[in-house]
Amino acid sequence: MANLIQLLHKTGYKYTKPRQLVSEVLESHAEHLSANEIWEAVSQLDPTIGRMSVYRTLDLFTQLGYIRPATRNAADIRNGIVYVMMHDGHHHHIICQNCGQVIEFEDCNLDKLVETLEKKYNCRIGGHLLEFFGVCDKCLRVA
Amino acid sequence: MANLIQLLHKTGYKYTKPRQLVSEVLESHAEHLSANEIWEAVSQLDPTIGRMSVYRTLDLFTQLGYIRPATRNAADIRNGIVYVMMHDGHHHHIICQNCGQVIEFEDCNLDKLVETLEKKYNCRIGGHLLEFFGVCDKCLRVA
């Protein structure tokens, strides 16, 4: 939360209730939520918050690199876009193709690759999203 | 194309014209296209192909792991989902946050990480999508 306040200040945006609540919802849910689901969760915390504010907040957060849109498991294609938090510009997870469970992990060891790519393409890389698709522990046992 | 025919045969699906054309469009466009854009491109090749068939084909291809939905650059949030080809279950690219250019690359060196994760979480990983966000060569010079 403190991070969000600083980020908004630094970029010249105001720290408002909708923005505060959207951030809280994102932090407190392990699952990945769609824009609509985030609005529903925010509504439970404060029913006076409008849908619009949530959508616009998500756009702003994405612009700021605070969150990042991603897609759901293959079973839920086009079932809406979900948003993931980008801690330090990074996000990594494993998605079970069978049950849809999401396992997030921290270490990615991509520094070397980033360096190589920046040299090869003369570009600057600020963050990344890494998604693995597979079958989780539980589903392997059942199968 | 031959790959698609084999894949469909192996999984028990028929090789039809809509499926053939969707595959061709995906292969011939470097940019990432949304469902609607793919339909438009298919329509130019054969106007008798219906929208529905394209949507259902995309769902099927995704189920088969032939393609994978992803999201656009931050500027086009919620502007629809785009589809990327999953060659050998892998896909990697760099997206320029400024102009939206997409640079695809091949080597990712993630084998070691895959191995570590499979051991740690007792899971099996079949493929991945890796997206880097940054600023491309051209945009760096202009700025």
Added chain:
DNA sequence: ATTACTGCAAAGCCTTTGCAAGCCC
């Protein structure tokens, strides 16, 4: 006090659903 942000409601677009005809195997 100024400026940006919020909230409401209607409009808009893409996507989904169901059924008869056609094509692939």
Added chain:
DNA sequence: GGGCTTGCAAAGGCTTTGCAGTAAT
């Protein structure tokens, strides 16, 4: 020939837009 696949059209849901009031700095 059998059965999956297609195509059409209407229904459905999420998202976008514009303006007046409100809250943050």
